[in-house]
Amino acid sequence: MHLKTEDLIRLEIDFDSGVIPPPYSHMFKLKIGFGKNFLDTTLDLIYTDREELTEEEIFDEGFTTDDNFHFHGEIPKVWETPLKSLYAKSKWSNNKSNEDGGIRILAKDSHGKISRTVPLNQQEWQLFAQDYIQAIYESSKKERPLQLQYLIRENDKEIAIQLQVKFLLRNVEVSVNGEIKEGDWDNTKELLSYVFLPDYDYGKAQEQQPKKSGHFIECGDGFWHEMGKGVINIDDSFDAVTKIKNGFQKLI
Known part of the structure; x- marks a missing residue:
């Protein structure tokens, strides 16, 4: 019923x-x-x-x-x-x-x-x-809001994206090179579903923010991973890495 x-x-x-x-x-x-x-x-x-x-x-x-x-x-x-x-x-x-x-x-x-x-x-x-x-x-303060960082370094330009997801308030805060705006909850949840799909190779990760060119992600634990090298698709039939790249670029 x-x-x-x-x-x-x-x-x-x-x-x-x-x-x-x-x-x-x-x-x-x-x-x-x-x-x-x-x-x-x-x-x-x-x-x-x-x-x-x-x-x-x-x-x-x-x-x-x-x-x-x-x-x-x-x-x-x-x-x-x-x-x-x-x-x-x-x-x-x-x-x-x-x-x-x-x-x-x-x-x-x-x-x-x-x-x-x-x-x-x-x-x-x-x-x-x-x-x-x-x-x-x-x-309950058992966990803090989820925070992700994404860094794009290419063509002599640097774009630093910070994403804070507050589940308690169903609120997303996006910072692009220090400029803060409100993000879309549903779009962010879709992006997060991709972020946790690939394999993260911690043997290739680094604790300092990368200085070389590329796309890099830090998932809140202090380790930076290079997309496509330290972040690798598990399933060849689904390109989660590209989904992640496109998702963060849409936030710019």
């Missing part, structure tokens, strides 16, 4: 990673209440099935023994419209649960009606939930 979007007062997003092995396997529940001035939000994130792993095996994969996370607080109302829009356009499975993992939705409206459904557009819901959790991390 699909409730009327304008009557919604609460959404719960349940996720289970399914057959993914530990230490990556996890589940989370997002409870989001639509208040007057903010979204009343609770997140419980739990990593599962780790009892079969040693601490060393967990550390080797970049995790710790205390990765579970709980949050309760206020998320800005700017997230309400995109969430309700996603709910409104979604199509639903006849199943009440998803045995293979994925997203389940519980919706409650102002008339007391409750709907438990599985969305068919699983990827959209999972990507939205990831972004929303990133907003929670910023709100």
